[in-house]
Amino acid sequence: MLSHIARRVLQSFAVLGVMSLLVFTGVYAIGNPIDILVNPHSDQKEIARAIAALGLDRPLLEQYFSFIKHAATGDLGRSFAFNVPAIGLILERMPATIELATAAMLIAVLLGIPLGLWAGLKPDSAAGKTIMAGSILGFSLPTFWVGLILIMVFSVWLGALPTSGRGPTTNLLGIPVSFLSLEGLRHLILPAVNLALFNLALIIRLARTATREALQQDYIRFARAKGLTENRIVGVHVLKNALPPIVTVVGVEFGSVIAFAVVTESIFAWPGMGKLLIDSINVLDRPVIVGYLCIVVTWFVAINLLVDLAYSWLDPRVRLGEVT
Amino acid sequence: MCLLRIPLAAAVLWTCVAQGAELRIGLAADVTSMDPHFLNLQPNVNISWHVFDALTHVNEDARLVPGLADSWRAIDPTTWEFRLRRGVKFHDGTDFTAEDVVFSIERTFLVPNGQFRTFTQRIVGKRIVDAHTLRLTTATPYAMVPYDLNSVHIVSKKAATGARPEDFDSGKAMIGSGPFRFIRFARGDRVELARNDGYWGSRSAWDKVTFRIAPTDPARLAGLLSGELDAIEQVPTADLPRIRRDSRLQIAQKVSWRTIFFHLDQRSATPPGLTDKSGRPLARNPFRDVRVRQALSKAINRQAIAERLMDGAALPASNLVSPPVFGHASDLKPEAYDPDGARRLLAEAGYPDGFALVLASPNNRYVNDEQIAQAVAQMLARIGVRARVEALPISAYLTKGRNAEFGFAMLGWGSFSGDLALRSLVAAVNSDKGFGAFNWSHYSNPRVDELLERAFASVDEKQREALARDAMRLAMRDHAVIPLHHQITTWVMRKPLAYAPRTDEFTFAHHFRPQ
Numbered sequence: 107m108l109s110h111i112a113r114r115v116l117q118s119f120a121v122l123g124v125m126s127l128l129v130f131t132g133v134y135a136i137g138n139p140i141d142i143l144v145n146p147h148s149d150q151k152e153i154a155r156a157i158a159a160l161g162l163d164r165p166l167l168e169q170y171f172s173f174i175k176h177a178a179t180g181d182l183g184r185s186f187a188f189n190v191p192a193i194g195l196i197l198e199r200m201p202a203t204i205e206l207a208t209a210a211m212l213i214a215v216l217l218g219i220p221l222g223l224w225a226g227l228k229p230d231s232a233a234g235k236t237i238m239a240g241s242i243l244g245f246s247l248p249t250f251w252v253g254l255i256l257i258m259v260f261s262v263w264l265g266a267l268p269t270s271g272r273g274p275t276t277n278l279l280g281i282p283v284s285f286l287s288l289e290g291l292r293h294l295i296l297p298a299v300n301l302a303l304f305n306l307a308l309i310i311r312l313a314r315t316a317t318r319e320a321l322q323q324d325y326i327r328f329a330r331a332k333g334l335t336e337n338r339i340v341g342v343h344v345l346k347n348a349l350p351p352i353v354t355v356v357g358v359e360f361g362s363v364i365a366f367a368v369v370t371e372s373i374f375a376w377p378g379m380g381k382l383l384i385d386s387i388n389v390l391d392r393p394v395i396v397g398y399l400c401i402v403v404t405w406f407v408a409i410n411l412l413v414d415l416a417y418s419w420l421d422p423r424v425r426l427g428e429v430t
Numbered sequence: 431m432c433l434l435r436i437p438l439a440a441a442v443l444w445t446c447v448a449q450g451a452e453l454r455i456g457l458a459a460d461v462t463s464m465d466p467h468f469l470n471l472q473p474n475v476n477i478s479w480h481v482f483d484a485l486t487h488v489n490e491d492a493r494l495v496p497g498l499a500d501s502w503r504a505i506d507p508t509t510w511e512f513r514l515r516r517g518v519k520f521h522d523g524t525d526f527t528a529e530d531v532v533f534s535i536e537r538t539f540l541v542p543n544g545q546f547r548t549f550t551q552r553i554v555g556k557r558i559v560d561a562h563t564l565r566l567t568t569a570t571p572y573a574m575v576p577y578d579l580n581s582v583h584i585v586s587k588k589a590a591t592g593a594r595p596e597d598f599d600s601g602k603a604m605i606g607s608g609p610f611r612f613i614r615f616a617r618g619d620r621v622e623l624a625r626n627d628g629y630w631g632s633r634s635a636w637d638k639v640t641f642r643i644a645p646t647d648p649a650r651l652a653g654l655l656s657g658e659l660d661a662i663e664q665v666p667t668a669d670l671p672r673i674r675r676d677s678r679l680q681i682a683q684k685v686s687w688r689t690i691f692f693h694l695d696q697r698s699a700t701p702p703g704l705t706d707k708s709g710r711p712l713a714r715n716p717f718r719d720v721r722v723r724q725a726l727s728k729a730i731n732r733q734a735i736a737e738r739l740m741d742g743a744a745l746p747a748s749n750l751v752s753p754p755v756f757g758h759a760s761d762l763k764p765e766a767y768d769p770d771g772a773r774r775l776l777a778e779a780g781y782p783d784g785f786a787l788v789l790a791s792p793n794n795r796y797v798n799d800e801q802i803a804q805a806v807a808q809m810l811a812r813i814g815v816r817a818r819v820e821a822l823p824i825s826a827y828l829t830k831g832r833n834a835e836f837g838f839a840m841l842g843w844g845s846f847s848g849d850l851a852l853r854s855l856v857a858a859v860n861s862d863k864g865f866g867a868f869n870w871s872h873y874s875n876p877r878v879d880e881l882l883e884r885a886f887a888s889v890d891e892k893q894r895e896a897l898a899r900d901a902m903r904l905a906m907r908d909h910a911v912i913p914l915h916h917q918i919t920t921w922v923m924r925k926p927l928a929y930a931p932r933t934d935e936f937t938f939a940h941h942f943r944p945q
Contacts, residue, residue, distance in 0.1 A: 137829030145470035145545040146843070147581075147850065149864030152548050153832075159543055187462045187469070188617070189543060189595040199618065254648050261656040269653040270644055272619055375644045377618035385460050385618075388794075390825050 111411065118407040122400055126177075129396050130170050138162060139186050139390035160186060173396070182400070183393035187386065192393035196379060196401055201281050202272055203371070203378030207363040209285065209294055210301035215356060218306045222313020223348070227340065229318065237310060244307025253300045253373040260296060268293050270375040297374040301367055305359050312355055316348035323347070350420050357413035365402040453636040453939050456644040456653050458664035464598035464615050466583035466606075467534075467541045470548075475581075476936050477641065480623055481521075482583035482606035485512055485531065486576050491754035492687050492846045492933040494576060498526065498584060498607070504889035507571035512579075514562040518630050520586040521611045527561040533587035541595070549578040571887040573894050577847065609634050609940045619643060623939070634940035641939075654679070654922060661923035663937045667741040667797060673922055682921045684931030685745050685752045687844040689851075690796055692789075692806075692912040693831075694723060694838055697872030701837030703788025707816055716781060717837075717871075723909035724765075725775035729813040730806055731767040736915055739798055739805055744915040749902055750843065750851045752916035754933050757848020757898030762906050764913075772813040784814030790830070790839040793821040797917055803840055806914075831870050839870055842917070846934065849885040849898035856910040857882055873910040 140157045148156070157163050161172065176183060182192045225234040261269040273290030275282035284290030320326060321344060329339050368380035375381075379398060386394040459473045466478040487497035499512040518526040535553060538546040553575070555567035566575060586605040593603035604612035609631060610623035621641040625634050642659060644650035647666045651673075653659040665673065673679050694717040695701035706712055716722040732746035746764035751757055776784060789810075791803035800821040807817035817838070822830070831839055845851035858874035859866035865879065866872075878901050885897035906913070919935045926945040932938070 137826045138832075139825075141828035141832055142825055143469055143471070143545070145548045146868070147470070147845075147854070148545070148548045149867045150859075150861035151864065152545075152551075153867065154861075156543065156545065184542070186543070189463050189465065189468050189541075190599065195617075254652070257649060257652045257656075261658070262652050265656060269656050269658050270646075270649050271642055373646050373649050375619070375642070375646065375649065377616065377643075381618055388823070388825060 110414075114407060114411055118403065121403050121407070125399055125403055126173070126396050127170060129399055130173065130392070131166065133390055133392045133395060134166050134169075137390055139392065142389045143186060177400075182397040185386075185391050185394045187389050187391045188394075192391075192397040195394060196382065196398055199377060199379045199382050200401075201283060202376060203364055203367060203380060205283055205285060206294070206297055206301060206367060206371070206376055206378060207360065209298035210363055210367075211305065211356065211360050213298055213302035214305035214309050214359075217302075218309030219313050219345075219352065222310040223317050223340065223345070225310065226314040226317025226321070226348075227344075229314070238314070241307040241310040244303045244310075247303070249300060249304065249369045250373060252303060253297075253370060256296050256300055257373070267296050270373070272377055297370050297376050300374070301363060301370045305356075305363065308355060308359065309352060312352050313348060316351055317344055320344045320347040346420065350417060353416050353420065354413055357409050357416070361402075361406045361409045364405060451635060451637040451944075452640070453638070453942055454640045454642060454658070454660045455937060455939060455942075456650045456659040456662035457641050457937065458647075458650065458662075459645060460618060460643050461615075461621060461641070463595055464601075464604055464612070464621075465541060465544075465595045466585060466598075467538045467544045467546045468595060470545050470581065472935065476938075477621055478583045478606075479608065479936060480610040480639070480939060481604055481608045481612050482585060483518075483608045484580055484583050485514075486580045488580055488846055488934060490684070490930055490932050493754070493756065494580065494846075497580075498531075499576075499579075502576050504573075505565070507887070507889055508568050510566045510568075510575045511559075512564045512566070512576075514564065515630060516562055518607050519628050520589070520605050520607050521626055521628075522586065522589060522605050524586060524588050525561075526584070526586075526607050528558040528564040529561075530584055530587045531564055532556045532558060533590070534582060534584045537585065537590065538582060546582060549581045552578070571889065573886055573889050573891075574847075574850070577850075580846075610639060613638075632940075635944050636939055636942070639939040651922075654924065657924070660927060661921060661929065661937075661942060663919075663921050663935075665920040665922050667739075667743045667920075670741045670743065670920065678925055680923050680925045680927060682923070682929040682931040683743070683918050684933055685754065686917040686919045686935050687752055687755055687846060687933050688796070688842050688917045688935070689747055689750055689752060689844070690744075690799075690802070690840065690842045690914045690917065691747070691750065691855075692726075692838060692840055692914065693836070693870040694726070694912065695834065695836065695871060696874075698834070701787075702835055703790075703818075703820075703837040705786050707783065707786050709786070712785060716779065716785060719779045720909055721775045721779040722781065723912065725772040725779070725813060726810065726815065727765040727909055727912045728768045728772040728775070729809050729815070730765070730912070730914065731809055732764050732915055733767065735802060735805055739801055740915070740918075743797065743918040743920060745918060747913035747915045749848070749906060750855060750911070750913060751845055751848045751902075752933065755846060755848065757851075757895055757902060759848075759899040759902045759906070762903060769809075769812050776813060776815075782814075784816065786816040786818070787838050788836075789817040789819050790827070790836040791819060791821050792824045792827040792840065795824040795827070796840070796842040799840060799842075802914070834870065834872075836870065840914075841868065841870065843868070844934070847898060848902050849882055849894070852878065852898070852901050852905060853882055853886075856905045871911055873905070873908075875904065875908060875910070878905050878910075 185192045221237050225237040228234045257269050260267045273284045273293035275284045276286050329343050368384050371378045371380040383398050461473045466482050483498050485499040487495050489495050500515050502512045505511050535550045538550045552568045552572050553566050554569050557565040589605035590603045597603040601612050609629045611626050613622040615621050623639045650662050654662045696717045700711050736744040748762040748764045749758050789807050791799050793800040803819045807819050810817045854868045856873045857865035857879050859869050881897050881901035885894045888894040921929050928943045928945050930941045
């Protein structure tokens with residue numbers, strides 16, 4: 107168990123090293139941030155001075171090693187565009203994204219599992235067919251378009267919900283959250299639904315397939331023969347066996363929802379990390395891009411670890427030491 | 431029933447939010463920092479103008495007018511005397527004096543990676559005559575000091591001494607003398623301001639102003655339509671016809687200082703992307719021939735682009751600065767669309783069959799930039815020049831442009847004077863003089879350079895404007911670059927609001943009026 111975790115941590119350091127080098131080279135290849143950020147009234151000397159001030163005139167490898175040296179002490183550098191430490195900038199935006207991602211995953215899981223279960227238990231009913239047809243829409247409609255339609259219908263036509271932005275925040279254990287106030291919740295609903303849609307469809311389909319598979323297993327027939335109530339059969343035997351694949355997917359998807367909620371955050375002007383990433387890529391703000399991806403990699407490693415642990419709990423046949 | 435209820439619900443909400451002297455404005459781009467001496471980016475400077483103030487202002491037509499300085503004059507060619515406004519107080523109640531000006535000028539050199547030293551580096555001496563008189567000296571005669579100081583916001587010496595950028599973001603050092611006091615900056619989300627009742631200028635109608643950052647175009651418009659925002663900036667041209675039909679909305683438009691034009695590489699023997707039609711390199715650089723440059727200019731139907739592609743939000747250009755701006759030569763007319771004449775000129779220049787070029791353009795910087803490039807490419811095809819559009823995000827585009835990787839490239843430029851624009855764009859590249867920093871064409875004309883040098887050294891405004899116009903005429907008649915159009919900026923607001931639209935594209939809360 108411990109050695110498993112230790113191995114995971116080592117792996118993640120290797121991933122961080124490779125990733126940061128790739129991103130460094132990639133951003134370097136695209137262009138020079140000074141060309142975007144420079145004062146257009148500057149003359150050549152001024153431009154050269156600004157480039158030198160950020161160390162961008164030095165060879166790429168030299169820049170990279172200087173970055174690694176500072177990163178080892180926890181300093182990822184100052185953002186070129188915001189002029190504050192990159193790591194602080196990312197952490198400042200993180201609560202908003204986690205709040206949005208959690209709300210979206212809750213919607214996806216709390217609606218998706220029951221709906222998928224229903225569709226799996228009654229595949230030929232009208233309700234079951236409707237659920238499946240709906241899930242295809244969830245897959246196929248682009249997030250950007252759905253987001254705009256949500257704004258059009260619920261904000262512009264019905265005037266029921268705000269179009270964009272995050273509501274007022276209150277501090278919960280020192281972290282600013284917005285879901286504790288009514289106004290905050292009203293701002294949260296549309297972006298959360300928008301972000302949840304794809305995963306909702308995914309979970310419905312997974313839950314349905316897993317349910318149908320479980321229903322055909324011998325132990326279900328046994329349970330029926332034993333005279334167990336339908337509630338117990340579905341609630342315990344079907345559900346528990348249908349869950350492992352869903353947990354894996356929810357884990358991985360939670361990671362990507364946090365890391366790449368870019369589209370939803372941009373449409374709804376949600377001040378989270380995804381929007382920060384896009385803005386930073388647009389101006390080649392390298393410290394922020396690299397810092398952001400480092401944090402995301404760490405996230406994924408942690409979530410995968412949690413998924414493994416959950417797996418071994420749900421399915422005792424899985425032993426962690428043997429998972430690689 | 432349902433159909434009836436929907437507009438009703440919207441209407442109720444509409445009237446609810448119209449009450450109270452609060453103004454909510456949707457900004458099109460992110461504000462990265464509150465520090466007024468860090469980056470010279472439009473959204474950042476826009477906020478600076480609310481909280482801080484500068485010695486000189488520019489009016490709606492981008493012409494210089496008094497600000498924190500009542501008056502200024504050149505007492506000799508290298509010394510400028512500024513008389514500061516009396517009785518101005520910072521938001522914390524301290525008096526504004528010449529000390530604060532000197533401190534602010536010096537601060538532009540101290541901010542890490544700050545870019546406002548561009549506007550102060552020519553000032554070599556600062557002498558405080560009395561609390562409200564300041565003399566600034568330059569090493570050589572330099573007419574632009576009052577213009578440059580329009581970009582230098584004055585911070586309070588008391589509040590900003592030792593302040594880091596973080597202290598501005600948090601509000602600790604956000605003490606200015608501008609029309610609004612700083613309340614809160616939520617990065618990526620909003621900036622909140624409250625009226626400064628002690629402001630020396632005309633009193634703003636708004637107790638409270640919220641700038642919401644809404645970079646997605648349709649979402650920003652939706653915010654306005656739902657009544658959540660009172661006004662928005664940078665409206666996409668495609669939405670203009672629809673907005674004009676909406677009786678609840680008011681449009682304000684003004685020609686911007688931003689001019690879109692094309693650079694043509696006149697230096698290298700073989701400009702990047704230029705070949706004959708079968709892909710072989712050309713024997714010489716056709717862009718060095720003024721007839722070829724003029725032919726390409728004649729091939730462009732500017733009127734069609736302005737009317738159809740830009741939905742009227744562009745003004746065909748003949749100059750590198752737009753009509754209201756200092757140094758605009760109004761006797762120059764936009765090159766008339768004349769494909770036959772263009773073909774004749776090409777034939778005269780020895781290219782009866784035309785040639786092929788790569789037309790570089792950004793795809794996320796200027797209004798409809800990539801579509802404009804496509805349209806121009808089709809127009810060039812009609813005179814036998816085969817153009818292939820290469821559109822890039824601005825982050826990759828500018829670096830390539832500076833590295834001379836484009837033969838024919840679109841660029842947009844905003845300046846509040848013609849001589850400044852010419853200095854950056856068409857003056858012969860000379861890093862010692864600071865000339866031609868963005869002269870991707872590598873155009874070089876000693877007569878233009880000489881006129882510009884005389885203009886910058888001339889402290890008499892009338893004389894300087896005449897010189898700037900002469901330089902503009904010379905460069906434009908020589909087709910140094912191909913001007914396309916001046917953008918027209920659009921603001922949209924809920925009626926009965928009104929806005930005094932500005933050539934410099936700024937969105938000033940204090941210039942919105944409730945009618």
